[in-house]
Amino acid sequence: MVAYLDHAATTPMRPEARRAMLAVMSEAGFGNPSGAHSVARAARRAVEDAREVVAAALGAEPSQVVFSGGGTESDNLAVAGRSSRGPVLCSAVEHDAVLESVHAAGGATLRVDAAGQVDVDDLKRALGAPPAPGSVPTDGTAPASPALVSVMTANNETGIIQPLDRVIGIVRRKAPSALVHTDAVQAVNWLDPAPATAGADLVSISAHKFGGPQGVGVLVVRSPAGLDVTVHGGGQEAGRRSGTHNVAGIAGLAAALAVVQEDREALVKRVADLRDRLTDGLLASVPGAVETGRREDKVAGICHICIPEVESEALVFLLDQAGVCVSAGSACASGATQVSHVLRAMGVPEELAHGALRLSLGWTTTDDDVDAALEAVPAAVARLRRTR
Amino acid sequence: MKVLAALSGGVDSSVAAALLVEEGHQVVGATMKLWGGPSDSGCCSVSDVDDARRVCHQLGIDHHVFNFSEDFQRHVVDPYVDAHRSGLTPNPCIECNRHIKFDRFLDRALQLGFDAVATGHHARVEPRPGGTAALVRGRDGAKDQSYVLSMLGQAQLSRLILPVGEMTKAEVRAEASRRGLRTAVKPDSQDVCFITASAGRTAFLSDRIELHPGRLVESVTGATVGTVDAIELVTVGQRRGIGAGPDGRRHYALSVDPAAGQVRVGPIEALMTDVVGVGPWTWTAGPLAPGAAVSAQLSAHGRPLPARLGADATQVHLAEPTRRVAAGQTVALYDGDEVLGSAVAR
Numbered sequence: 158m159v160a161y162l163d164h165a166a167t168t169p170m171r172p173e174a175r176r177a178m179l180a181v182m183s184e185a186g187f188g189n190p191s192g193a194h195s196v197a198r199a200a201r202r203a204v205e206d207a208r209e210v211v212a213a214a215l216g217a218e219p220s221q222v223v224f225s226g227g228g229t230e231s232d233n234l235a236v237a238g239r240s241s242r243g244p245v246l247c248s249a250v251e252h253d254a255v256l257e258s259v260h261a262a263g264g265a266t267l268r269v270d271a272a273g274q275v276d277v278d279d280l281k282r283a284l285g286a287p288p289a290p291g292s293v294p295t296d297g298t299a300p301a302s303p304a305l306v307s308v309m310t311a312n313n314e315t316g317i318i319q320p321l322d323r324v325i326g327i328v329r330r331k332a333p334s335a336l337v338h339t340d341a342v343q344a345v346n347w348l349d350p351a352p353a354t355a356g357a358d359l360v361s362i363s364a365h366k367f368g369g370p371q372g373v374g375v376l377v378v379r380s381p382a383g384l385d386v387t388v389h390g391g392g393q394e395a396g397r398r399s400g401t402h403n404v405a406g407i408a409g410l411a412a413a414l415a416v417v418q419e420d421r422e423a424l425v426k427r428v429a430d431l432r433d434r435l436t437d438g439l440l441a442s443v444p445g446a447v448e449t450g451r452r453e454d455k456v457a458g459i460c461h462i463c464i465p466e467v468e469s470e471a472l473v474f475l476l477d478q479a480g481v482c483v484s485a486g487s488a489c490a491s492g493a494t495q496v497s498h499v500l501r502a503m504g505v506p507e508e509l510a511h512g513a514l515r516l517s518l519g520w521t522t523t524d525d526d527v528d529a530a531l532e533a534v535p536a537a538v539a540r541l542r543r544t545r
Numbered sequence: 546m547k548v549l550a551a552l553s554g555g556v557d558s559s560v561a562a563a564l565l566v567e568e569g570h571q572v573v574g575a576t577m578k579l580w581g582g583p584s585d586s587g588c589c590s591v592s593d594v595d596d597a598r599r600v601c602h603q604l605g606i607d608h609h610v611f612n613f614s615e616d617f618q619r620h621v622v623d624p625y626v627d628a629h630r631s632g633l634t635p636n637p638c639i640e641c642n643r644h645i646k647f648d649r650f651l652d653r654a655l656q657l658g659f660d661a662v663a664t665g666h667h668a669r670v671e672p673r674p675g676g677t678a679a680l681v682r683g684r685d686g687a688k689d690q691s692y693v694l695s696m697l698g699q700a701q702l703s704r705l706i707l708p709v710g711e712m713t714k715a716e717v718r719a720e721a722s723r724r725g726l727r728t729a730v731k732p733d734s735q736d737v738c739f740i741t742a743s744a745g746r747t748a749f750l751s752d753r754i755e756l757h758p759g760r761l762v763e764s765v766t767g768a769t770v771g772t773v774d775a776i777e778l779v780t781v782g783q784r785r786g787i788g789a790g791p792d793g794r795r796h797y798a799l800s801v802d803p804a805a806g807q808v809r810v811g812p813i814e815a816l817m818t819d820v821v822g823v824g825p826w827t828w829t830a831g832p833l834a835p836g837a838a839v840s841a842q843l844s845a846h847g848r849p850l851p852a853r854l855g856a857d858a859t860q861v862h863l864a865e866p867t868r869r870v871a872a873g874q875t876v877a878l879y880d881g882d883e884v885l886g887s888a889v890a891r
Contacts, residue, residue, distance in 0.1 A: 493612035
């Protein structure tokens with residue numbers, strides 16, 4: 158028996174999503190939606206049905222829904238699609254998909270406070286900064302106004318929800334030509350995405366975080382100002398993301414999203430209770446453990462704690478051996494654990510950040526999973542501290 | 546036994562893990578992520594981790610990645626750079642073995658409940674009467690790596706398994722092929738893992754320290770006979786770029802003094818010495834008596850030379866003069882094929 162507490166990495170597929178995908182793969186839906194015959198039309202229909210489901214859930218028009226190859230690609234489309242038009246900014250706690258895209262475009266990051274939320278004063282400074290002495294253009298042109306501000310809806314490591322409304326308000330006042338992008342990948346399970354992302358011009362979501370398959374996502378493009386084309390090809394998705402549609406994946410994404418929209422209220426309540434029992438239990442049984450951020454700022458599915466005097470890499474190893482699947486919160490391409498840039502940005506001391514542990518819950522999580530973690534984590538921590 | 550096998554992504558450690566699995570041990574594979582920068586191969590790149598992971602898949606064992614890059618920076622890379630700054634010629638592979646593979650990694654293994662660690666080094670650990678473990682040269686003399694393990698003591702040797710030490714390199718590759726391991730024909734790693742062949746040591750160091758020109762000073766006359774662009778890159782014994790004496794015979798670097806900005810140079814006779822000064826010893830089983838007869842190996846692939854330990858153990862006296870050892874290099878002492886101890890040359 159494995160206690161799977163890594164839903165923020167990938168949550169198991171909903172049966173409804175699997176059924177929708179199988180229908181596409183095994184019946185008349187196998188075609189290329191771009192063709193001009195009956196088989197193509199059937200596939201096209203599956204894509205357009207899915208598009209309407211997504212549009213309704215995200216509070217967008219169907220024409221504003223762009224299917225992509227996942228959350229990372231959506232984030233890249235948003236950042237790279239704006240970066241030729243002016244500076245790009247993001248919070249310091251963004252997922253690497255945004256952070257690295259912003260770095261690649263020469264952009265800057267915004268500070269977060271100790272509670273893990275973007276520092277709105279830093280945002281105001283960044284948007285309202287007068288040109289530095291000597292940098293005033295001599296040809297009379299004004300310094301470039303930011304083209305994009307990207308602030309995630311909820312953080313993938315800590316679960317902390319960002320003050321997106323305030324961010325949008327400030328951007329509209331101080332940089333009316335800038336678009337606001339939000340990476341809502343970790344939010345969809347727990348927050349109704351239409352109100353949670355209302356006002357954002359660009360929204361990224363990813364199917365496998367809410368019960369759909371891996372490798373498919375959406376970028377909602379609400380703004381008519383639009384994006385530069387960064388994936389060139391056959392012009393699918395109104396030219397915004399070329400490439401033959403992943404029809405089965407898109408059908409699975411929409412089916413999962415429809416279930417989550419239906420189920421969310423009950424899911425959030427049930428999972429929040431489990432999460433609270435897990436977090437409170439760990440804080441009580443692991444000496445020195447500290448919860449990251451404020452509970453009330455977080456989505457229901459994430460328990461994030463830092464444990465002094467242990468290394469999370471060793472802790473994750475022992476928990477794996479005990480059949481409890483968790484994450485240290487941050488891993489690089491090789492699979493190695495690294496100190497989280499999120500915790501660094503929040504000012505979490507190194508000795509605590511080295512012992513970061515993320516336990517993330519989802520629609521299949523049971524009391525037994527929580528019990529398994531409540532037994533295994535204190536035992537593993539005690540073992541590591543004994544053998545230091 | 547529960548064994549944590551260190552897999553670098555190369556053929557030796559792949560076969561080492563395979564042999565342990567076959568012997569019935571409970572084996573878990575682990576790859577250390579040590580270096581985040583560019584690298585040709587060695588222990589650090591994503592493709593090597595992928596190779597190690599795939600080998601573990603084939604063997605049916607779990608694979609984990611341990612990120613020791615901060616430790617590697619602190620204990621291997623920074624000291625390497627500092628040593629060059631002070632005119633020494635460090636051996637980073639030995640420092641990695643000392644501080645990372647057989648300290649940090651071994652500690653982690655014991656912490657996680659393993660009884661032993663295994664690596665793919667070509668050397669042998671043999672039990673000795675009285676319960677101690679001896680470190681012995683690998684059977685393949687050309688591939689023997691006991692020199693780079695010569696700093697290990699009983700605390701490490703008693704927890705170490707070296708499964709390929711009894712095999713030749715050809716046998717290791719044949720075993721890997723027979724098992725269909727993807728690393729079977731992978732080339733051997735060369736040189737320092739964190740320095741790329743294309744950019745080289747010069748580029749690596751010039752990104753990290755200021756390189757200074759130096760004067761070449763003839764050792765007997767004290768006359769300045771030339772210059773070098775970067776004194777930090779000169780190694781004792783080096784011939785390239787050092788020039789020749791008035792008689793047209795090649796000169797060699799005899800000593801490097803970055804503070805004074807000078808390299809003493811001279812002919813081959815001036816380079817020859819029968820005394821090597823050393824820092825503190827690490828002994829595999831216990832200290833040798835002063836004056837003990839040993840054989841000394843002064844570089845990774847150097848020949849063992851008949852020698853005696855000096856009276857206060859701060860020197861090794863060689864039976865025949867040999868080329869001077871650069872300060873920072875390791876001196877390993879053997880009794881036949883068995884390692885006795887090691888120290889860093891001063």
